[in-house]
Amino acid sequence: MVLDRDTNIHPEIWELLNEVPDPEIPAINLVELGVIRTVERTDDGTIYIVITPTYTGCPAKQLFKDLILEKLAEYGHHKVEITSRLNPAWTTDWMSDATKEKLLKIGISPPSVGDRVIVCPQCKSTDTKLLSPFGSVACQSMYSCNTCKEPFSYFKCH
Amino acid sequence: MNFTFESNESKFLLRIADTSLILAQRLAEMCSKGPFLEEDIALSNTSLDLFGRAEELYKIICRIENDKFEPDELVYKRNERQFYNLKLVEQPNEDFAWVIVRQFLHDVYAKEVFTELLKSENSEVVGLSQKVLKEIKYSHLHAKDWIERLGLGTEESNSRTQSAVNHILKYIEEIFNFDDIDKTYLSNTAEIESKWNAEINAVFAAYNITRIEVPPLSMRDYRDGFHSEYMGPLLSVMQYLPRAYPDAKW
DSSP states (O other): OOOOOOTSSSSHHHHHHHTTOOOSSSSBBBBHTOOEEEEEETOOOOOOEEESSSTTTTTTHHHHHHHHHHHHHHHOOOOOEEEEEEESOOOOOGSSSHHHHHHTTTTOOOOOGGGOOOOOOTTOOSSSEESSSSSSSTTTTEEEETTTTTTEEOOOOO | OOOOOEEEEEEEHHHHHHHHHHHHHHTTTTOOOOSSSHHHHHHHHHHHHHHHHHHHHHHHHHHHTSSOOHHHHHHHSSOGGGGOOOOHHSSSSSSSHHHHHHHHHHHHHHHHHHHHHTSSSSSHHHHHHHHHHHHHHHHHHHHHHHHHHHHOOOHHHHHHHHHHHHHGGGGTTTGOOOOHHHHOTTTHHHHHHHHHHHHHHHHHTTOOOOOOOOOOOOOOGGGGGGGOTTTHHHHHHHHHHHHSTTTOOO
């Protein structure tokens, strides 16, 4: 299961949302991250966006909303309402393989189902060890590579 | 402000929300005071999770109560007797062992409660519980690891852990005095208690910690807004800024 979203409705809005970066991992955007669930537009032009937060304690929760409003306003969309929905809960399963590939490229080991195979973003070795389940941001753990000895961040599987 | 709650569901969720909030505040006090960097980050991360959990619960509660107040008002404008958190989580950070013991006893309980809430009729509560259970896994393992290291570590680490346990156990009994409101939203309260006891007893036994008999105490119930003496100072720090500068904006 990757995404159950219909991006064919209002593609022009989705395109703009594709330009909103994740504030903590700017290499990927909010659509790729999977937080934007639905986009609707009423006859009077109001845009309704539903988002699902990634982690309950993610300090970027409010920033997500601000960045979306800012981007849409830039293109003349001023009547925007953003609501948050908790069910279904956000999961790293909603990230596509292409998104995971991007994470690996910028040095963050992407989520692996059940935290089983954790790849070193430096040398691609899978011989890695957990340093601490908690990392520099809420969504990551600290690992180090037994092959190249480099430390790295791992995006927790949620 | 008038903080009366009409719905039993919001009264119930408030207990969990307040418990998360107050524990988050206690852990936030540890920020920059952890014994080493990774541990400092771990405690701050756990604090963030708990603040986030509380925030989402307050949002659900405010919706149920027809938005007659906002989450921030629930946090900053209520007085001590209007908070309904477990006394367990307001216990101070006396030393690192207290931080870990309090966390472990809480996490085992919270894990059982949110597992029950997966069956809630409120779909937002179900979604939140799915998320929270993934987050608790990290905090729970972290606390359990430390119980092992402290319990089996040195004579000093064991005795400090034992002394934390001896103090904190006093605040456990009330957790399981479930009332009708709890029983409406938790379908199997007996199981929560038995699973909690089974895990705590097994872990303590494995790591050389004794679960002492706690004599009966005359303390009134957290469900009626009663607290230990540690709650007031905690609130005065947490609420200072918005109370000194009402409606201050960043």
